[in-house]
Amino acid sequence: MKSSTTQTLIFTVFLLLIPTSFAAPPKLKDSFTQCVTVFKPSVPIQNFTYTQQNPNFLTILNNYVRNLRYFNGTTRKPVAIVAAAHFTHIQATINCAKKLGLQLRIRSGGHDYDGMSYLSTVDFVVLDMFNLRAIEIDPKLDTAWVQSGATLGEIYYNVANKSNNLRGFPAGICPGLGAGGHFSGGGYGNMMRKYGLSIDNIIDAKIVDANARVLDRSSMGEDLFWALRGGGAASFCVVLAWKIKLVPVPEKVTVFNVETIGNRGVIPTDLAAKWQEIADKIDNDLFIRLTLSSSNKTVKASFMGMYLGNSEKLLEIMNAKFPELGLNKTECIEMKWIESVLFWLSIPPGTAPTSVMLNRIPQKQIYLKRKSDYVQKPISKPGLESIFKILSENENVSMAWNPYGGRMSEIPATETAFPHRAGNMFKIQYSSNWFVPGEEAASDCLSQTERVFEAMSPYVSKNPREAFLNYRDIDIGKNLNSTYEEGKVYGVKYFKNNFERLVQVKTRVDPDNIFRYEQSIPVHVSR
DSSP states (O other), X not given: OOOHHHHHHHHHHHHHHSOOTTOOOHHHHHHHHHHHHHTOOSSOOGGGEEETTSTTHHHHHHHTOOOGGGSSTTSOOOSEEEEOSSHHHHHHHXXXXXXXXXXXXXXXXXXXXXXXXXXXXXXXXXXXXXXOOOEEEOTTSSEEEEETTOBHHHHHHHHHHHTTTOEEOOOOSOTTOBHHHHHHHOOOOTTHHHHOOGGGGEEEEEEEOTTOOEEOHHHHOHHHHHHHTTSOGGGTOEEEEEEEEOEEOOSOEEEEEEEESSTTSSOHHHHHHHHHHHTTTSOTTEEEEEEEEEETTEEEEEEEEEESSOHHHHHHHHHHHOGGGOOOGGGOEEXXXXXXXXXXXXXXXXXXXXXXXXXXXXXXXXXEEEEEEEEOSOOOHHHHHHHHHHHHHOTTEEEEEEEOOTHHHHSOTTSSSOOOOTTOOEEEEEEEEEOSOSHHHHHHHHHHHHXXXXXXXXXXXXXXXXXXXXXXXXXXXXXXXXXXXXXXXXXXXXXXXXXXXXXXXXXXXXTTOOSOOTTOOOOOOOO
8 A cells, every 4th residue: 555645746746737727828827916916805815815826725725626527628717716715815816817808716615516616618716715614602592603615624623623522404415515505505414304404594694796795684685595595606705604403412312224135035126115104394403314235236225224213212212113124223323413414424333533534635635427307206116127127227326215305395396496395206316427537437327327317307307307506417407608698598496486586696796697507597688
């Protein structure tokens, strides 16, 4: 095994060998760096601005690239990266991007699956929020202000430690997610049946708008605050920080992960059928994700769950509502809520401290594709058998079925910009990962993903075929010309009937379309 020093050296050489294709013209780079300096931010901006000539440029760019498909010699590199350390850095970046006609990409964690926070087909600047990651928890442990560059791992760790493990926050299971983008797209996690999404527990925000003004909920107005919660903040402004409402968690939660390939006396299709019957109707404290994958032409069904309570009560519920799974006491593991975050990362209990979730840079990067769907009616057993068959023929694709119900069915679809509420049984995430560069591997995995996605069309939502904004998918439409018509193609899939209101808000707060990207909310141009 190579030493860490050797690995670092090899990686550094690798970065230096990547050609900066589509490099920005020197004059444009010089103009931008001069411009942000002229604006004289309160904290000197020079040490936080990286141009392509800076020896740390590619490292800073790559640190928050989470999909290697978008980090190679053929992808256009930004004119500059501004790793903002003060709100005046954000103001200067917005003003200079406007002045020089540069597109702006806003990145808080880099987990957008199709790389839109660090990609563009024209000259652009990346505003990276990773330096803005302060977390301020109020003394009563009811609320906290978290800056957009804070990761979920940092939020969870600080909240748990400050509250003696009696508070948590409903958000995603990946600790590396940046709060900025994750919250503004909805924020989906395994406490959503109990507490809803992240956005359902956000009570204020501080932003920098298209005119470089710093605003909060009161000064921005309720329409924009509504849009930020589920509509994707990068279409409207830069979010500096969110005020979140903390939620109570028990001293112990219970987790389990049951994997079956017919080895529990019940075939997987029967278990999947039963899961559909109960997953969105069972106790709100219980979340059971069903993951389907295949190997050697055989489909595996994995039932991974978390119960906000002890194992005794969990077994009582499961024996009454889902006895077919045969969950037994030895498969139930009681732990602190903060420890359950590691369990969902497949880290065996007791093998790592919870502080590992503070690691911001992943040890391994991959090539990936993700897609999403919503299911509103039970899939029949023949339908499940057909799905299992297509999975067995496309073994690089897995599906995670995430149950709805509970609090999600109680919140009106118009309460926030996120529209996917009552009427949905579960959401699907399609996943395909590969680990080698090159068109052949990419083409094979992308083709497999598309085949599975197409095969699922009879069983999922229709007119529109709905999609989840946080699972960015450029395949469902893109807006290269910033037109309303192009934006509506993907807009109604992500936002359904809320799309028109989002367009109205966008047109009012950013009429010049400063905050735009391939799937942003369009401006409604009057004719």
